[in-house]
Amino acid sequence: MSTDFKSIPLIDIGPLLAKCDDPDMGEDPGVAEVVRQLDRACREAGFFYVKGHGIPESLIKKVRTSTREFFKLPYEEKSKIKMTPVAGYRGYQRVGENITKGVPDMHEAIDCYREVRQGMYGDLGKVMEGCNQWPVNPPDLKPIMEEYVSLCTGGSPNEFEGQRAGDPFWVLRIIGYPGASKANGLGTPENDIGCGAHTDYGLLTLVNQDDDITALQVKNLSGEWISAVPIPGTFVCNIGDMLKVWSNGLYDSTLHRVINSCPRYRVCVAYFYEPNFDVPVEPLDVCVRRTGGTRKFGRACYGEHLVSKVQTNFVE
Ligand SMILES: NC(=[NH2+])NCCC[C@H](N)C(=O)O
Numbered sequence: 563m564s565t566d567f568k569s570i571p572l573i574d575i576g577p578l579l580a581k582c583d584d585p586d587m588g589e590d591p592g593v594a595e596v597v598r599q600l601d602r603a604c605r606e607a608g609f610f611y612v613k614g615h616g617i618p619e620s621l622i623k624k625v626r627t628s629t630r631e632f633f634k635l636p637y638e639e640k641s642k643i644k645m646t647p648v649a650g651y652r653g654y655q656r657v658g659e660n661i662t663k664g665v666p667d668m669h670e671a672i673d674c675y676r677e678v679r680q681g682m683y684g685d686l687g688k689v690m691e692g693c694n695q696w697p698v699n700p701p702d703l704k705p706i707m708e709e710y711v712s713l714c715t716g717g718s719p720n721e722f723e724g725q726r727a728g729d730p731f732w733v734l735r736i737i738g739y740p741g742a743s744k745a746n747g748l749g750t751p752e753n754d755i756g757c758g759a760h761t762d763y764g765l766l767t768l769v770n771q772d773d774d775i776t777a778l779q780v781k782n783l784s785g786e787w788i789s790a791v792p793i794p795g796t797f798v799c800n801i802g803d804m805l806k807v808w809s810n811g812l813y814d815s816t817l818h819r820v821i822n823s824c825p826r827y828r829v830c831v832a833y834f835y836e837p838n839f840d841v842p843v844e845p846l847d848v849c850v851r852r853t854g855g856t857r858k859f860g861r862a863c864y865g866e867h868l869v870s871k872v873q874t875n876f877v878e
């Protein structure tokens with residue numbers, strides 16, 4: 563929300579993808595153009611659509627189809643993988659269980675996180691230790707999501723990623739938003755909030771949303787909510803709190819929320835590409851220079867940030 567943007571830009575990252583393993587990519591004019599567009603979008607909106615990302619459309623659709631099938635199951639079935647602190651906060655939450663800024667959200671979800679083995683990050687990672695809880699039904703949900711996570715995570719280490727996200731953490735939220743009239747019998751407006759205004763926590767979020775329902779909204783500098791209308795074949799991308807710190811605020815982690823005012827059920831699968839769990843995150847010198855020479859943030863740590871969020875997302 564750094565500017566008064568009225569729409570969210572669409573960027574074809576195809577030329578960047580084509581050169582991602584080429585050591586001379588820095589000299590390629592097509593790559594330079596994509597980078598200019600990304601930099602501008604991150605400064606102006608903190609949100610952009612990407613196409614030309616190389617993830618097969620068939621898989622993207624299967625991710626949503628199996629999600630919809632799972633949420634159609636009766637509560638007794640879904641609650642077999644109920645999220646608990648003992649499971650490292652992984653698993654199913656029913657509508658109203660996720661809390662944003664003290665208000666229950668009108669969505670249900672399965673939260674998945676990269677596996678954290680015992681002692682992997684010492685005391686810092688204790689709370690997140692555990693492996694994902696996958697449902698038995700639909701049986702293909704687990705393999706589909708695992709393939710999806712592996713493609714979204716990718717694996718092209720360069721200088722930035724090597725030190726800071728060469729061993730990236732990731733989060734997958736498999737989310738369902740009941741249709742407007744079903745969320746509550748009374749139609750009270752405060753209950754229509756599928757997910758309250760928040761920023762994402764890490765580096766970059768890839769939103770895979772239903773093609774035919776507009777519900778995600780992004781806040782601009784004047785406080786207007788700009789809809790991220792679905793564009794088939796694209797991801798909606800937005801930057802997270804850690805990238806804001808690394809960029810010294812040159813890029814902002816933009817506030818967004820979800821309101822499903824459509825009578826139909828909406829599904830969304832959000833993949834969060836995150837820094838290394840335990841890396842110190844501080845403004846980069848190059849970004850401090852570009853933002854007037856003053857450091858705006860002290861040292862942060864993604865793992866600490868995640869743990870504090872997770873613990874307040876589910877207080878009863
Ligand atoms: N991991 C997420 N981005 N979760 C959705 C955001 C809502 C969450 N309850 C929060 O307060 O931030």
Ligand SMILES: O=C(O)CCC(=O)C(=O)O
Pocket residue numbers: 735737757762769771777778818820830832
């Ligand atoms: O449902 C959406 O479109 C976005 C969800 C979201 O913002 C989140 O889970 O962090």
Ligand SMILES: [Fe+2]
Pocket residue numbers: 760761762818
């Ligand atoms: Fe979000």
